[in-house]
Amino acid sequence: MAGIYIHIPFCExxxxxxxxxxxxxxSYIDRYIDALLCEAKLRPCNEEIHTIxxxxxxxxxxxxxxxxxxxxxxxxxxxxxxxxxxxxxxNPDDVTIEYxxxxxxxxxxxxxxxxxxxxxxxxxxxxxxxxxxxxxxxVKSIKNAGIENISIDLIYGIPGQTVESWETSVNKAILMxxxxxxxxxxxxxxxTALWRMRENGKVHEVSDAQCIEMYNMLTVKLKEAGFxxxxxxxxxxxxxxxxxxxxxxxxxxxxxxxxxxxSYDGRCRxxxxxxxxxxxxxxxxxxxxxxxxxxxxxxxxxETIMISLRTAKGVxxxxxxxxxxxxxxxxxxxxAKKYLSRGELTEQNGYLVIPEEHxxxxxxxxxxxxxxx
Ligand code: SF4
Numbered sequence: 001m002a003g004i005y006i007h008i009p010f011c012e013x014x015x016x017x018x019x020x021x022x023x024x025x026x027s028y029i030d031r032y033i034d035a036l037l038c039e040a041k042l043r044p045c046n047e048e049i050h051t052i053x054x055x056x057x058x059x060x061x062x063x064x065x066x067x068x069x070x071x072x073x074x075x076x077x078x079x080x081x082x083x084x085x086x087x088x089x090x091n092p093d094d095v096t097i098e099y100x101x102x103x104x105x106x107x108x109x110x111x112x113x114x115x116x117x118x119x120x121x122x123x124x125x126x127x128x129x130x131x132x133x134x135x136x137x138x139v140k141s142i143k144n145a146g147i148e149n150i151s152i153d154l155i156y157g158i159p160g161q162t163v164e165s166w167e168t169s170v171n172k173a174i175l176m177x178x179x180x181x182x183x184x185x186x187x188x189x190x191x192t193a194l195w196r197m198r199e200n201g202k203v204h205e206v207s208d209a210q211c212i213e214m215y216n217m218l219t220v221k222l223k224e225a226g227f228x229x230x231x232x233x234x235x236x237x238x239x240x241x242x243x244x245x246x247x248x249x250x251x252x253x254x255x256x257x258x259x260x261x262x263s264y265d266g267r268c269r270x271x272x273x274x275x276x277x278x279x280x281x282x283x284x285x286x287x288x289x290x291x292x293x294x295x296x297x298x299x300x301x302x303e304t305i306m307i308s309l310r311t312a313k314g315v316x317x318x319x320x321x322x323x324x325x326x327x328x329x330x331x332x333x334x335x336a337k338k339y340l341s342r343g344e345l346t347e348q349n350g351y352l353v354i355p356e357e358h359x360x361x362x363x364x365x366x367x368x369x370x371x372x373x
Pocket of ligand 1: 010011013014015018019020022056057058091114
């Protein structure tokens, strides 16, 4: 079983907080699609493909003709008949019923849309293209086009955001009737416009205490609305957890196509360059630009701890012993002791789990349980 990730690094404009690899050079799109299809041909997949995720950037910046060419091309290269979940990220401003209907015809059965907030001043500050009404209309169009698995992203901790304005956004998100919500705490990544604005005193961070209050409110409201909190930042209605991300978290291999995409084959990680020109030029010359790195056992252990403890399922002690041996298990059990005694970790059926009420301090717990801290 495997997944495919396809990176579409084009955005109409840059959001001030974003440090993902993306470009506003749309003139490159056609060459980029050619390069993606060439890369796919050079990277066969021998396993059954269960999930496809087209992320970005903004995949909905591709025209109907471009996305059709890409998906039909991929279908000629890979056997996609076993795909259970095919997600495409879209921007509310690009959504029309016609566009989504074409995606559906191509086999897409899940749409992920960054809404971030339902407050127009907050959207303007972070330089989103759409406004609140645009996001509401986009969700309606996606539903009208027949997609029944919709995920939306929200951000808390936006400068100027209050607990009350966040509550408005959460309430509106619930009213949207979507199946999945991801909510992230705004982070100030070095070099982003947001980071510079903070350095220049143009914006001020929302306090940790307020962010915790926002997060706690979110978890209570979404649970009341029937969502399962299955990962620190992810909530899904029963049966609607993200299959693609859950496979990442379970260590399923995946092929990452495109500039800046990562890959994993169960033993090694692969990294494509985060430069549009070098990616496209290299592929046009028939050379895969991927950098391969073999993962040391303790790096894999650290990843297992980091990823599993962010999920409601937690980390399996038996799996740690089987995969990494007694030395890793003993380290884990020893480091976990103090958190277990304080109730910040619990043991449930052979799994170590961070209780939901301690998710906000999970970074510190996870760091302590890793091999290298
Ligand atoms: S649309 Fe997404 S990828 Fe593009 S700049 Fe905004 S956050 Fe980044």
